[in-house]
Amino acid sequence: MQSTLITPLSTALLFSDRKEFVETTFLCLVDETPTRERMEEGDNSQREENGTGGMEEMQNRVKQPAESDRRDSYSEKEKEQRVYLRCLTRKQLLVMSAAVGLTLLLIIIITVTAVVVSNKSGSPGPLPSFPTDGDMLDFLVETGEISAADGLLATWYHRANNKSEMNKALASDVMILEADVNMDRPQTPNQKPVPIMAHPPAVQSDNTLDQWLDAVLQSRKGIKLDFKSLASVGPSLELLSEKNRSRGIDRPVWLNADILTGPNVPDFIPPVNGTGFLHLIQEKFPDVTLSPGWKVLYSPISPATYTRSMVEEMYDMIRNVQQKVTFPVHAMLVRRSWQHFSWLLSQSSRFSLTLWQGSIHPNVSDLLFVRDNSHPARVYYDIYEPTLSAFKQAARQQGRLRRFYPGGDLMTYFYHTGSSDADFLSRGNHLESPGSDRDRDRDSLAIHWSTVTDRASLMAQLSAGGGGMLLVRVRSDSDQPAVPLVEGSGQTSDLLTLQDLLELVGSRTDASWGVYLRVQTQQLLEASLRLLDEAYSREQLYRPVWIGMEAPHSRYNTQEFVSAVERLFPYVTLVLTEDSWPPQIPTAVRGLSQRLALHLKAQSLPSQEEVPNMQMTGRYDLIVEEEKEERREEDRKSSAEALSGFKERVTQHMGRTDSRLYVISH
Structure with a gap:
């Protein structure tokens, strides 16, 4: 030429x-x-x-x-x-x-x-050497497809099954091809069934998995294979293994199957056998990313969502695998069950979520909620247009409202430095963190706790700037026993209801204050939870919410307390009050997805020589309350160090590092 x-x-x-x-x-x-x-x-x-x-x-x-x-x-x-x-x-x-x-x-x-x-034009070019079990986002960064390890930047093509759809996908600028694998129906008795690219109920296709792989491996696309039956898994894995030996598969491979029954699915619709699916992968081609999911039917008229038992069953099935795992979750249901998926993500750094949608588009606000409560590298968004573009535009908006999960970690709330995509890209791919675990513990001791007794004390805190936790003791009036009131109000000023307090706090999105409610009775507890749910539905409760009973848990029915929270407003940190050492953790709170906090009295803490003996659930925080006369001003620093030492001993004994220690002084 x-x-x-x-x-x-x-x-x-x-x-x-x-x-x-x-x-x-x-x-x-x-x-x-x-x-x-x-x-x-x-x-x-x-x-x-x-x-x-x-x-x-x-x-x-x-x-x-x-x-x-x-x-x-x-x-x-x-x-x-x-x-x-x-x-x-x-x-x-x-x-x-x-x-x-x-x-x-x-x-x-x-x-x-x-x-x-x-x-x-997306013409094939040399790819870097990349393992089939490598991280998909790392692969896309290395190939220059995206600028940062952010799941929102990855793009998808669905049902690239027959040759026409496959070629259309290969000619597009999408980064990951998703296709369905099924077994064909032999035309003659002597014909051996082979894996084909077809979505049930189709059992015929002009494209076999062998042909599909040859074509896709000429491109720069990532691979996700969805298996609709266990029969197609074994032969497909053998083909993948042979293809990797003969020519090399130089990109990540995801293997998906719905192995558990999820929301709204009747029992007569069986999932893929999960035990068999995982066993075949470990035996024939283990160097992949697992994508085990739930079979889900979404109905806008049904309130059903993912339950704790569903999520725990999934965790039990994959807890011992060594591969990376990304859990496909229906985007319309994820926010209502975030307490469970937040817990699931906390179990391993190898875990991620892949949000997917059906014919009904999810709400952008719900997608932003997930975005604001997870690391960008741990959630993929398999969402259709035009919702995807609207979501990306909203995520990039500087100074937008941060949709904090009320049951989230206090330290994540107070030490967060930004909520837009631009903030993440400017920070790089690192989790936002105040520092090491020891530094974070010291920072937790610096969190300010302020008791609210009336409207004046509330407005003083909201107007002063800064931030911290508002300690609110909830009582009732004899004339209105079911109306939650702020204890202390009505004596020298007008009564301040809990509803008024939540509205005032919700209107100040610029004020970084969480709410800690200590409730006197079960009746007031349920009324308070309903008010929290209403505020949350109005998007006026994107801040930490802690709730517990004023009396030690040994004096009330813990099961009723937990049941009310789970039923009326589960997006909180549950607090149990203890007046002795060692604390006795009730069976009712073990295995909860929510964070758990223990409210202790300073005088009940063990001495330096005592070794804590605690049987605790997963994520927990410790709150130590002390009166000012019990803590001399000149000993403030040494007292904080002693409390920090107490927390370190507890953490070392439990073998965990995700708990926090907070101090409330009066």
């Missing part, structure tokens, strides 16, 4: 004066005598032909001026005819130099254009 482009241009320029070029070339080939010498020889020959005598001399005298002029003309002509490279004149050399320069410029332009067009 280059010679075709160069030859016409160079030929036209070099032969612009054809006669002069031919004559000069001929002289270069026949005689290498300098031009001036040839001119002088020509003059001598001419003089010999003119004869002798006086007439000749007279003629010579007459011709002298003309000859002088002619020599001057020869001198000018000599300059023009001076040769370079032994055969080119100055003019020809200039023409050739210009032609070469233009040719080189043309080659550069053509090369750059070809590279740009090739990249834009």
Whole structure:
């Protein structure tokens, strides 16, 4: 192609004066005598032909001026005819130099254009060596598809099964191809069934898994295979293994199957056998990312969502696998069951979520909620347009409302530095953190706790800036025993109801204050939970919420307390009050998805020599309450260090590091 482009241009320029070029070339080939010498020889020959005598001399005298002029003309002509490279004149050399320069410029332009067009068209290019069980986001970053390890940046193509859809997907700019694997129905008794690319109920396809893999491996796309039956898993894994040995699969491979029954699915619709699915993968092709999911039917009229038992059953099935695991979760249901998925993500750094949708588009606010309560690298968003674009635009918005999960970690709330995509990309791919575990513990001791007794004390805290936790003791009035009131209000000022307090706090999105409710009775507890649910539904409760009974848990029915929370408003941290050491953790709170906090009295703490003996659930926090007279001002620092030492001993004994220690002083 280059010679075709160069030859016409160079030929036209070099032969612009054809006669002069031919004559000069001929002289270069026949005689290498300098031009001036040839001119002088020509003059001598001419003089010999003119004869002798006086007439000749007279003629010579007459011709002298003309000859002088002619020599001057020869001198000018000599300059023009001076040769370079032994055969080119100055003019020809200039023409050739210009032609070469233009040719080189043309080659550069053509090369750059070809590279740009090739990249834009998604043409295959060399891929970095990447393992099949590697992280999908790391792969997309290495191949230059995305700028940061962020699940929102990854794009998907669904049901790229038959050759037409597959080719359309390969020609698109999507990054990950998702296709369904099924077994074909042999046409003859002697025909062996092979894995084909088809979504049930189809059992015929113009595309086999073998052909599909050959085509996709010529591209730069990630691979996700969805298995609709256990029968297709074994042969497909054998093919993957053989393909990896023969040519190498240089990209991540995800293997998906719905192995458990999820929300709204009747019992007569069976999932893929989970035990068999996982066993075959470990046996035949273990170097993959697992994507075990729930079979789900979404109904807008049904309140059913993922339950704690569903999530715990899934965890029990995969807790001992070594691969990375991404759990596909219906986007319309994830927010209502976030307490369970938040717990699931906390069990291993290898776990992630992949949100998917059906025909009904999810709410952008719900997607932002997930975004704001998870690390960007641990949630993928397999969402359709136009919702996906609206979601991305909202996520990039600077200064937007942060949708904090009320049952989340206090330290995540108070030490969060940003909520937009721009914030994440500017920080890089690292989890936001105040520092090491020890630094975080010291920071937790610095959290300010302020008791609210009336409207004036509440407004003073909301207007002062800063932030912390508002400690609210909830009581009732004899005239209205079911109306939650703020204890202390009504004595020297108007009554402040809990509803008024939640509305005032909810209107101040700029004030970083959480709420800790300590309730006197079960009736007030249920009324308070309903108010919390109403505020949350109005999107006015994106802040930490702790709730517990005022009395030690040994004096009330813990099961009723837990049941009320689970039924009315489960998005909280549950607090149990203890008045002795060691605390006795009730059976009712063991295995909860929510965070658990123990409220202790300072005088009940063990001495330095005592070894704590605690049987606790997973994520827990410790609150130590002390009166001011029990803590001298000059001993404030040493007291904080002693409390921190207590927490370290407890954590070391339990073998956990995700608990926090907080101090409330009066």
